[in-house]
Amino acid sequence: MTLEGKVALVTGGAQGLGRAFSEKLLQNGAKVAIGDLNQKQGEQTIQELTSQYGIGRAIFVPCNVTSLDDMTNLFQNAKEAFGCLDIVVNNAGIGGEFAPMWEKVIDVNIKGVVHGTQLAIEYLRKDKGGNGGHIINMASAGGLNPNPFSPVYGATKAAVVHFTRCWAMNSTTIDNGIRLNILCPSFVDTPMTKNISETVCHNYETAKGFIEKIGVISPETVADALMTLLKNKERNGAILKVSKHGGEEFCTLQLVPV
Numbered sequence: 001m002t003l004e005g006k007v008a009l010v011t012g013g014a015q016g017l018g019r020a021f022s023e024k025l026l027q028n029g030a031k032v033a034i035g036d037l038n039q040k041q042g043e044q045t046i047q048e049l050t051s052q053y054g055i056g057r058a059i060f061v062p063c064n065v066t067s068l069d070d071m072t073n074l075f076q077n078a079k080e081a082f083g084c085l086d087i088v089v090n091n092a093g094i095g096g097e098f099a100p101m102w103e104k105v106i107d108v109n110i111k112g113v114v115h116g117t118q119l120a121i122e123y124l125r126k127d128k129g130g131n132g133g134h135i136i137n138m139a140s141a142g143g144l145n146p147n148p149f150s151p152v153y154g155a156t157k158a159a160v161v162h163f164t165r166c167w168a169m170n171s172t173t174i175d176n177g178i179r180l181n182i183l184c185p186s187f188v189d190t191p192m193t194k195n196i197s198e199t200v201c202h203n204y205e206t207a208k209g210f211i212e213k214i215g216v217i218s219p220e221t222v223a224d225a226l227m228t229l230l231k232n233k234e235r236n237g238a239i240l241k242v243s244k245h246g247g248e249e250f251c252t253l254q255l256v257p258v
């Protein structure tokens with residue numbers, strides 16, 4: 001029970017990776033506040049997690065990460081329900097390359113992470129009554145190396161990597177006991193990957209071969225990588241890539257030939 005007594009907040013936790021993260025956090029003793037746009041799925045997930053891990057361990061708050069009001073409400077509810085906050089996982093994200101969807105991708109994947117990070121810093125900082133803590137932002141292997149089929153999506157994930165590393169070097173976070181790290185999985189077996197089609201990426205037929213070559217990993221594998229970051233008490237601004245062929249690899253940024 002490495003996270004006994006800790007309180008975590010996970011965005012996009014109704015399904016997919018966010019749900020797997022929430023479950024892993026509960027298994028390790030934490031309490032979890034899940035925020036998600038999908039109220040029906042979110043409430044069902046909380047019911048299932050509660051029956052497995054006990055009453056009062058997890059709450060659901062309907063929330064659109066692009067709305068600062070919704071996100072503020074999510075953080076307030078988490079603090080009121082559990083008394084404090086220690087871990088924030090900014091996980092909610094979407095894909096889509098064509099108009100009008102691509103603008104929404106930028107909004108959710110970047111604005112959502114900016115909201116979640118800025119609020120997390122306010123709630124965690126020691127000089128404002130917090131305990132310090134850990135922020136994990138979800139990027140993607142496609143934010144490190146080019147996925148030629150999803151340029152807009154890849155750009156948002158590169159932005160998440162850079163945004164997070166900037167904050168990790170900031171004296172406000174460092175002096176207040178806050179660390180920020182980044183998870184970069186390759187393709188994962190979630191509804192997002194299952195729904196990849198010619199309506200969300202370019203050159204879909206070729207993309208299928210690309211996905212097959214890179215391989216698809218399980219949400220549990222990525223949840224284990226989240227635990228690797230959470231158990232580590234030193235790293236700040238680190239990028240943890242997880243892929244089928246490479247496993248967990250801490251990365252530095254490098255340009256690969258295209």
Ligand SMILES: NC(=O)C1=CN([C@@H]2O[C@H](COP(=O)(O)OP(=O)(O)OC[C@H]3O[C@@H](n4cnc5c(N)ncnc54)[C@H](O)[C@@H]3O)[C@@H](O)[C@H]2O)C=CC1
Nearest residue numbers: 012014015016017037064065092093140187188190191192
């Ligand atoms: N599935 C994959 O292959 C990979 C996914 N990722 C990233 O991991 C994160 C989670 O992805 P998956 O679980 O695969 O996706 P998913 O589509 O299975 O689940 C995403 C969840 O986020 C919620 N969500 C979407 N927009 C939202 C919004 N505006 N506000 C609040 N909640 C919202 C959805 O309702 C859903 O419950 C995303 O940031 C994604 O970009 C990164 C690398 C690989």
Ligand SMILES: CCCCCC(=O)CC\C=C/C=C/C=C/[C@@H](O)[C@@H](O)CCCC(=O)O
Nearest residue numbers: 095096140141142145146147150186187200
């Ligand atoms: C709607 C889009 C959903 C995308 C979900 C992801 O975030 C998956 C991104 C996953 C991996 C991207 C990796 C890109 C790697 C390449 O630049 C290159 O490193 C791989 C070379 C492939 C090969 O020839 O082995």
